[in-house]
Amino acid sequence: MADDHGDRITAFIARMTSALGPKGVSTDAHEIEPHISDWRGRWKGSTPVLIKPASTEEVSKAMTLCAEYGLAVNPQGGNSGMVNGSVPQGEVLISLKRMNKVREVDVLNDAMTLEAGVILTRAQDIAAEHDRLFPLSLGAQGVAMIGGLISTNAGGVQVLRYGMMRDLVLGIEAVLPDGRIWNGLRGLRKDNTGYDLKHLFIGAEGTLGVVTAATLKLFPRPAVKETAWVAVESPAKAVELLMLAKQASGGAVTGFEIVPKLGLELVLKHIPDTRDPLPTALPWRILMELSLPREEGARDMIESLLGDAIEKGVAADAVICENEAQKAMVWKIRENIAVAERAHGKALKHDVSVPVSRVAEFMERGTALAHQMTPGVDVIAFGHVGDGNIHFNITPPPGADQDRFVEQDGLPMSKAVHDLIASLNGSISAEHGIGRLKRDELAWRKSPVEMDMMRAVKRALDPDGRMNPGRLL
Template identity: 60%
Template structure:
């Protein structure tokens, strides 16, 4: 980057809109897991959409590449710059409008997820996206990665929660697509191009999101089951008993529960005896009456069919939060314990037991003593299939020796069942080179055509998702 370009960016954004201080930049050029370490000549922190547009236009005219960044909570290296200008949206964090009668809220891209949840609650509404990094993850990043979370079963992924988007295109033009419409059949749904695009087609600066009436009651249960197959059966029973009111349905293995109990203070085992697998089941209802009874009916049917071995229903909100804490802190407990070879995979819900068995068999053929910690979202077919080194072995050495072969083995199982190698984390840098082997040549041509059309100079996150 020339001094002239640097000076133009500084002038366009003002003294609050940039930094070259290495100590200020340092937290933003390393990913959450510490796997990717980057560098940038300057970090831009615009305070408005106009400032984003001005910065992008300068970079576009000069051919300078940009890495957009939200909360820096990604897991696939998609927001770590490698010499590109780092564009952080963290200063753009306003709640622009709440419209409870239209069940909509418009927010800027730098809003942290919990701030949006709180703003919706103040309007007596629910923004249902929920995930472990919600205190740090931002709306722009969540849109750009099409985040999932624990309520996908009821409310869908981020793609299903966005009504409209405002974005700065790679040439610096502003597209105002903040339409709060649920019906708009006037051509291509352009906002969908930016959802899941990982910053490769432009910079999302604001969004209009769906919100929902707040449930009047919820019932939460923690159930022990013997297999993933039983978990899938329990899901069907819970859906039937509740009339489709299952909000979340999470899978946790016994070794995952034990890890949380060891590493996370204030946690306890909800059941008196250990079980191979656990299901965390949440139902939500528009009326207070009958919530617990509905959960009891679903579990009673499951007990009768020998699908559930034991279960506890939360007696109050504190106990419900304790149940959820076991699931939500499992990634944190894993991080404290040490590194693992991580996979974010999915299949049809009905094929989840087979996906697990095939992947486990293939991994053990590579490294028989590796330890598996597999958890995830049964309701949408998503498993976080993590492979840890044998007891006593160094995790970094294990990753170096087995990382590529283990990943290939797991993804081979995914391919055999027509699944996905990225259910909710995105492609980023980590899976970029593998993507062409997982999609047809026609599909890759279509993806590249979209990229070339909107970003012909390839300045937007050029290392991410797509190869030439």
């Protein structure tokens, strides 16, 4: 039996090599190594072969052969996913890294068409070269690729103004599990011709097919960004400040991130060359960014907005960044909270969202719940308060076995946090997805009717269940 399987794989690899050429196929353990564990080294996997197609036609050939041999497929982009979706578990691994061409930049349509292997920072640069903005921005932007960002419906730090990846995609090209190519690269803002199939592939985590290219929206580049570092007394005050800032700026708030004092202290301790621009004992900081079309009046706007907030008792204190170095410093603090937290030790992590109106209630009740269930834990709750998306992390009590806490003893607390989220009409995965990590929980958290609809879509497009088995569904 095992020999049959081995023979089949050997025959498959020979056919793949003659179809794609030696550059498109690798069984070299050294080359495969970085593709079979995640960026944190938390999950390890395996694959019999790494396929590296250089065009949509080559992806189609690869998928046709996988179908013929009945082999499961794991598509991979930058392998920066957080939920154990991109690490192969014995499947054929298809890396999109060689598919990195710019197909078109249509400036008059404010759109660009990129292949799935283009890295996010390059996509941002291409937009900037055409005096446009591609607004998606996140910590892994130096490695995450367009196909992976689409497949996880990535979020990041500008969602409150520009939306998630789903809001930034006009069209998609994908290869189906049977090898057929669907060209849905329409750069249309309006297209009411039935089901909008691109949305099936956005956030599908590679369970329906391989995304090979996408037409993405572009935006005007802001002339000026004003950035402030604001001290507030509570998450409730943070939400009040957000509302005030949105109103006063006419919707120009592009960043609104909450940083707890403990998170800040960990960054200052573990990350070199960081300092708090507003040293105060107050328990929360807000990184607020406004993006404006004109220099004139921009500084006046943020000054009067913050003056008003302090006068009304919404903000306690604030500094406005005077130059690019100061802006970089506050973003460095925000972007390094997870890194500093990891240097501090292990933590139970929750990537959750609630309606913005319930963020403060969630943070207060969630923190009380954690302390009540396990005295001595610390809660580090930070992130995209402007989208209702909080990274709610809980560190073990002093002296506890960290692995045991994260893998066993803390799990009832995680369930309680997610129960609280459900009671507030929230989501147990705001932006990282489901993967293998949350698959079991999703199945009982979602309603039977919702799971039935999702499974029906999966059966329709992938009847043999060969696309990313064990992830999401």
